[in-house]
Amino acid sequence: xxxxxxxxxxxxxxxVIGLSGCATGFPAQVSRFQMMPAPAxxxxxVVPMDPRLGGSLEFQRFGxxxxxxxxxxGYAPASTSEAATLLVNMGYAVDRxxxxxxxxxxxxxxxxxxxxxxxxxxxxxxxxxxxxxRFGGFxxxxxxxxxxxxxxxxxxxxxxxxxxxxxxxxxxxxxGDNQSVxxxxxxxxxxxxxxxxxxxxxxxxxxxxxxxxxGETVKITVPPPGRVAAR
Numbered sequence: 001x002x003x004x005x006x007x008x009x010x011x012x013x014x015x016v017i018g019l020s021g022c023a024t025g026f027p028a029q030v031s032r033f034q035m036m037p038a039p040a041x042x043x044x045x046v047v048p049m050d051p052r053l054g055g056s057l058e059f060q061r062f063g064x065x066x067x068x069x070x071x072x073x074g075y076a077p078a079s080t081s082e083a084a085t086l087l088v089n090m091g092y093a094v095d096r097x098x099x100x101x102x103x104x105x106x107x108x109x110x111x112x113x114x115x116x117x118x119x120x121x122x123x124x125x126x127x128x129x130x131x132x133x134r135f136g137g138f139x140x141x142x143x144x145x146x147x148x149x150x151x152x153x154x155x156x157x158x159x160x161x162x163x164x165x166x167x168x169x170x171x172x173x174x175x176g177d178n179q180s181v182x183x184x185x186x187x188x189x190x191x192x193x194x195x196x197x198x199x200x201x202x203x204x205x206x207x208x209x210x211x212x213x214x215g216e217t218v219k220i221t222v223p224p225p226g227r228v229a230a231r
Contacts, residue, residue: 029219031186034181034183045081046066047087062090072207087173087175089169092166092195100161208220208222
């Protein structure tokens with residue numbers, strides 16, 4: 001039994017490290033639908049999905065990451081949206097965070113719920129069952145239903161940490177006929193809500209293997225600087 005508890009404790013530690021992304025990289029899930037034309041002189045311009053962000057310095061900063069990634073794919077930046085042949089509509093958000101509670105494998109609840117003796121499985125957490133877009137104006141595709149209705153505030157050995165859900169959406173359209181040629185959604189979980197760190201990682205995940213296969217959903221880990229992304 002002690003060996004089993006030690007193994008579970010190690011798994012818990014690995015899960016927390018995975019969320020932090022410090023040692024193992026930044027894991028993201030990317031979904032893509034595309035009929036993207038091969039680079040042949042097309043130009044592009046990045047615009048916000050939420051028009052209210054048009055003059056935002058923050059959007060200009062994050063839009064530059066997408067522009068750099070498009071250039072790396074062989075597409076040319078346009079000076080204005082009117083001059084572009086492709087419009088890259090970009091949206092991003094991070095939620096308010098959810099508090100997750102994890103059982104200490106070496107603690108036993110006096111009520112019989114905590115630790116590994118729980119009939120409801122290892123750990124569990126309680127948090128907000130909704131998504132909060134930072135700026136509004138577009139929808140998220142995060143899944144709900146993670147809340148544990150059996151969590152007891154009287155359990156002993158419970159540790160907590162906050163998990164933030166973030167997402168990046170891209171919709172690339174031909175300027176001439178407004179036909180969508182690429183629709184991408186990247187989402188991730190992390191233990192901080194710093195968009196200055198999150199958005200560049202989501203952009204790198206989105207453009208790893210770009211444009212990808214039509215209809216694919218892949219898990220991509222953006223590595224620490226100096227390493228190659230894994231998928």
